[in-house]
Amino acid sequence: xxxxxxxxxxxxxxxxxxxxxxxxxxxxxxxxxxxxxxxxxxxxxxxxxxxxxxxxxxxxxxxxxxxxxxxxxxxxxxxx
Amino acid sequence: xxxxxxxxxxxxxxxxxxxxxxxxxxxxxxxxxxxxxxxxxxxxxxxxxxxxxxxxxxxxxxxxxxxxxxxxxxxxxxxxxxxxxxxxxxxxxxxxxxxxxxxxxxxxxxxxxxxxxxxxxxxxxxxxxxxxxxxxxxxxxxxxxxxxxxxxxxxxxxxxxxxxxxxxxxxxxxxxxxxxxxxxxxxxxxxxxxxxxxxxxxxxxxxxxxxxxxxxxxxxxxxxxxxxxxxxxxxxxxxxxxxxxxxxxxxxxxxxxxxxxxxxxxxxxxxxxxxxxxxxxxxxxxxxxxxxxxxxxxxxxxxxxxxxxxxxxxxxxxxxxxxxxxxxxxxxxxxxxxxxxxxxxxxxxxxxxxxxxxxxxxxxxxxxxxx
Numbered sequence: 001x002x003x004x005x006x007x008x009x010x011x012x013x014x015x016x017x018x019x020x021x022x023x024x025x026x027x028x029x030x031x032x033x034x035x036x037x038x039x040x041x042x043x044x045x046x047x048x049x050x051x052x053x054x055x056x057x058x059x060x061x062x063x064x065x066x067x068x069x070x071x072x073x074x075x076x077x078x079x080x
Numbered sequence: 081x082x083x084x085x086x087x088x089x090x091x092x093x094x095x096x097x098x099x100x101x102x103x104x105x106x107x108x109x110x111x112x113x114x115x116x117x118x119x120x121x122x123x124x125x126x127x128x129x130x131x132x133x134x135x136x137x138x139x140x141x142x143x144x145x146x147x148x149x150x151x152x153x154x155x156x157x158x159x160x161x162x163x164x165x166x167x168x169x170x171x172x173x174x175x176x177x178x179x180x181x182x183x184x185x186x187x188x189x190x191x192x193x194x195x196x197x198x199x200x201x202x203x204x205x206x207x208x209x210x211x212x213x214x215x216x217x218x219x220x221x222x223x224x225x226x227x228x229x230x231x232x233x234x235x236x237x238x239x240x241x242x243x244x245x246x247x248x249x250x251x252x253x254x255x256x257x258x259x260x261x262x263x264x265x266x267x268x269x270x271x272x273x274x275x276x277x278x279x280x281x282x283x284x285x286x287x288x289x290x291x292x293x294x295x296x297x298x299x300x301x302x303x304x305x306x307x308x309x310x311x312x313x314x315x316x317x318x319x320x321x322x323x324x325x326x327x328x329x330x331x332x333x334x335x336x337x338x339x340x341x342x343x344x345x346x347x348x349x350x351x352x353x354x355x356x357x358x359x360x361x362x363x364x365x366x367x368x369x370x371x372x373x374x375x376x377x378x379x380x381x382x383x384x385x386x387x388x389x390x391x392x393x394x395x396x397x398x399x400x401x402x403x404x405x406x407x408x409x410x411x412x413x414x415x416x417x418x419x420x421x422x423x424x425x426x427x428x429x430x431x432x433x434x435x436x437x438x439x440x441x442x443x444x445x446x447x448x449x450x451x
Binding site: 020021046047049051052053063065066067068070071072073074 | 116117118121171198199200201202221224225227228229231232275276279280302331332333334338340341344
């Protein structure tokens, strides 16, 4: 049954209110439909729109917001 | 965990706190605004402000799109949700934002078909699964969320989905920052810039802040060490008499942004001449609506809405909180009449809102001595 209360609790943040994206790992790519199956740090999988960051490859880390990848989480650029 | 443990390392945090302490001028007071609600949430959750010296003050900005939605827009959404044959979809937190008489959640309890979605694409899927119903998506968010809505509208058009509509409330970050900087009651020394908005728009749109207003900007990640390092970078600029846009969040934010996202946004949206922001009033060219090419998907053109401006409740001081003029606990109704469970103001609704973040994590901290 669909929950009557919002999913995002006051301890975990929300998909839109902070406009904060999360890093997700690409598991599988569906190039024809412009989608990728991705997993969040907790292992929860979801389908992600990849049009804005293509081409993507399995194993890459994408920055995902509201079901759309808006950038990459690059290991090379990590600041100390 | 990669990028999580490293950026939450307590020992490194103490080292950075020491560097900040060594960098500040003890005679000077530093007032830094974190623009983004995600930063506010992290600051309270991890106690980042406890690691800062007394004379470095963090002020919470207007970067929570739920918090800045005026009551009149909520009423407009409820009017559409109550229309015949409509499935109204929105993100979770939006359901609890009070309108002038009720919230979308309360409208749902009275029979309106309001459903929570995690992405605009979910709303489009719902439209395709219910071809005999009109599915309306309440689009909300800064430039981080707008590309997702834009791609979904493009997809709806390409697939010829005729029962999918968008009530667009997307807002843009630069006009409210300019409005804040022009506000006479605001004294700020620098900005912790929004990390994920910048992934889309890049760092360039913030160059006017050092150029026109003489304030440094450091675009920051969301982990506690990101925020501490950004604070240090701002203080180093102030003490070194430099003033520029710096990017602390280089692992994610390219200086020029995501050009593909900007292109798709330019195709699907156009700027509204003006838009009302809760607490900040009307700000010109600060929000988006669907462009003429997407007029057939515009819920506001399809449905009658009251379109009435509703004044905020008198007791609520969200405006002053959003401008950083007062701290959340200085509001008269904070923690008494206004709590996350029974919010009067929007800043208490969203977990990224300054009041909710403070209520959940920081309300006991202000009496503690800074270590």
